[in-house]
Amino acid sequence: MEYITVQEAAEKWDLSDRTVQHFCKQGRIPGARKFGKSWAIPAAAERPLDPRLGSGASPEAEEPFTGLTLMPLMNTPFPPGQCLAAVEAMAEGAEKEIARAEYHYFSGPPDRAAQEAELWLTSDNLGARLSACLIYAYANLSLGRIPQARFALTDLENSVRVIGKTVPRIRAAAGFTAAAGAVLLHLPLPDGLPPTEEFLPLLPPGLRAFALYIYAHYLYLQGNYGASAGMVEATLAMGAARYPIPAIYLHLVAVMDYMSLRQTDQARTHLLAAWTLARPDDLIEGLGEHHGLLGGMLEAVIKPNWPEDFRRIIDITYRFSAGWRKVHNPTTGHDVADDLTTTEFAASMLAARGWTNQEIADHMGISPNTVKHHLSEAMKKLGAENRKELKKHMLQ
Known part of the structure; x- marks a missing residue:
């Protein structure tokens, strides 16, 4: 032999x-x-x-995601206001523990989410391990623990390569989490990532909805706003609203698209839809994560009507964006602004997209002189002489 x-x-x-x-x-x-x-x-x-793929001689014959605890709360339909009840109704074990970490991440306390996810980073349950890496990475960004965040993001990226051409449902799980880890941080896609059309049909409905959000976000980053918005509208029309967490994120990327298309009424409608789903369970993390891309819509809609909630969302924005830039900027070489207030950033984003001071003022509910002051402060902090130079420091 x-x-x-x-x-x-x-x-x-x-x-x-x-x-x-x-x-x-x-x-x-x-x-x-x-x-x-x-x-x-x-x-x-x-x-x-790999034993993490489950037992049995023919795992390929199993139903997709049987035995895989992959982001269970994201994949759970529940009425607004019943998120925590949905978690507590789950069976004891990996599913419930990962769902609890998800809840604590999406509702804002990243320290608890990181602690709970850390326990599953080396789990034999592949879905739990991949879920834990995703939660742990994003929670540690908000905590300013960049080495820990990078460790988890690297593990997600490596999972695609290590899993290789294995069981399709396992490849789908790795592709889903690796894409989420890269696209939402505006990082290059990992080598070996399976095509979307390969793994998307294998995902259960809630995760498929979130995967379509990731794809819509990717289209947004390519400047393909119309296609991105169309994908969101179609996904929501096909029942994604039953899954509050994916639906919140879908509505938020629609806000990004419609603000880029200068269709502010549609953007407002989607922001209010996201807020209607998020507020009853305090699932406000996503709004804080997306602040810089929402074109001042939080200032225009949430701040006047829910000022205390707005302050909490902005707290999330500051802590998340600080960690986000420490990973994004060195990796991409794109020097996204890191010392602006959220209002300065929102006004600067709109100015960089060609909005006049009067248009920005009307949208954000402030005076043109206040807009001018915010833009002057932003340019001074960034060393920009004009709006063209200002655009270099804005999110794309």
């Missing part, structure tokens, strides 16, 4: 040396023989199925 080394098997199966040795120790590679501190592996041996 011909044998290969652990290193050769690792390269052949696209695994780490350590993982291959672990499989050998577990007796999961038939014919593997120990010699010294290493192993000899039959050259014809097939890559063992």
Whole structure:
């Protein structure tokens, strides 16, 4: 019989040396023989199925996502105001624990979300582990713990490469979380990410809705605002509103699209729809994350009517955007402004898109002189001489 080394098997199966040795120790590679501190592996041996994929001889035959605890709260329909009740109704175990971490992330206390997610970063349940990485990465951005955030984002990116051409539902789970980790931070897509049309049909309805939000956000970043808005409208029309967390994010990207298209009435409608879903359960994290892209709509709609909630959303904006820039700017080389107030940033975003001072004033409910003051302060802080230079420091 011909044998290969652990290193050769690792390269052949696209695994780490350590993982291959672990499989050998577990007796999961038939014919593997120990010699010294290493192993000899039959050259014809097939890559063992990762135990995190679940048991059984034919995992490909299982229903998509059976046994995978992937972002369970995101994938749960519940009436507004019943989010926490939906979590508590889940069976004890990975599903409930990950859902609780999701709830604490989307409702704003990132420290609790990070603590709860950290417990599952090395779980044998692949869905729980990928979910934990996604939650842990974003929660640590808001906490200013950039090394921890980078660690989790790297793990998500590597999951696509390590999982490779394995069981389709597993590849879909890795593709979903890796895309979420990259697109929402405006980072390059990971190498090896499966095409959207490959993994999207395998996702359950709630996650499919969020995946379409990710795709719509990606189209927005490409400047394809009409297609992005159309995707959002179609996704919501097909029942995504039953899943509040994906629906909130879909409405927010629609606000971004319609503000870019200068269709402020449609943008306002979608912001109020997002707010109607978010407010009863305090799911305000998404509004804070998207502030810089919403074109002053929070200032125009939420601030006058819900001033206390607006202050809490802005607190989220400051802490999240500070961490976001520490990952985004070095990776992309795009020097997004980091020392503006949220009002200065909102006014500057609109100015960079060609809005006049009067238009900005009418939209944000302030005077043209106040707009002029905010823009002057922003340009002074950024060393910009005109609106063209100001645009270089704005989100795209």
